[in-house]
Amino acid sequence: MFKYKDTKNEVVCLMMFPLSLTGEAKTWLDKLNEGTIKTWDELRIAFISPFFPPALFDRLLGEIRAFSQHENESLTDAWLRMKEMLQNCLGHNLSKGNIIKKNYHDLSEITQEVLNAAAGDIFLYKTPNQAYQLLEDKVLLNLDWAKSQKTK
Structure with missing residues (x-):
């Protein structure tokens, strides 16, 4: 991964995460309302729920x-x-x-x-x-x- 000046790792993870998705997972992310997830933990929990029974x-x-x-x-x-x-x-x-x-x-x-x-x-x-x-x-x-x- 990369880091630009004082960018926090969490921000980098949030920016890079969409690039790791395909198929059903990408569709799930695209359907999320913009701004509903603000932290890496929120994203992790929201993502795990539908894809990790x-x-x-x-x-x-x-x-x-x-x-x-x-x-x-x-x-x-x-x-x-x-x-x-x-x-x-x-x-x-x-x-x-x-x-x-x-x-x-x-x-x-x-x-x-x-x-x-x-x-x-x-x-x-x-x-x-x-x-x-x-x-x-x-x-x-x-x-x-x-x-x-x-x-x-």
């Missing part, structure tokens, strides 16, 4: 709550699976801290120890942003390593 939301949120690392699943694969689940469940409203705690507690003990070692302390003693970044860095490092192994 409550039963689907409940099922996806239930899957997130039931998350656990599969046997023989790597940290990288478990984290990527969790992120995909979160992305698929629009409006889950889970904070980074809750996501980190949920993910950590549902990993195997061995994987928790790997995260603790990577953190240089107990992983959950990190701030949510630090813990999230540590997970992202570890996963990206593993993905880069796997990619370089494949090219060899």
Whole structure:
């Protein structure tokens, strides 16, 4: 995305959103009365209602709550699976801290120890942003390593 001078991210999102729509979603947006939606949150809630049924939301949120690392699943694969689940469940409203705690507690003990070692302390003693970044860095490092192994 782009940013012009002091333009807020929310304004940029509101400007770019219509460009991401096609078909039924584009028709829905075109039928909205101009000026009825003023914030990104208002748009998100208004958009989710007709296109994201409550039963689907409940099922996806239930899957997130039931998350656990599969046997023989790597940290990288478990984290990527969790992120995909979160992305698929629009409006889950889970904070980074809750996501980190949920993910950590549902990993195997061995994987928790790997995260603790990577953190240089107990992983959950990190701030949510630090813990999230540590997970992202570890996963990206593993993905880069796997990619370089494949090219060899």
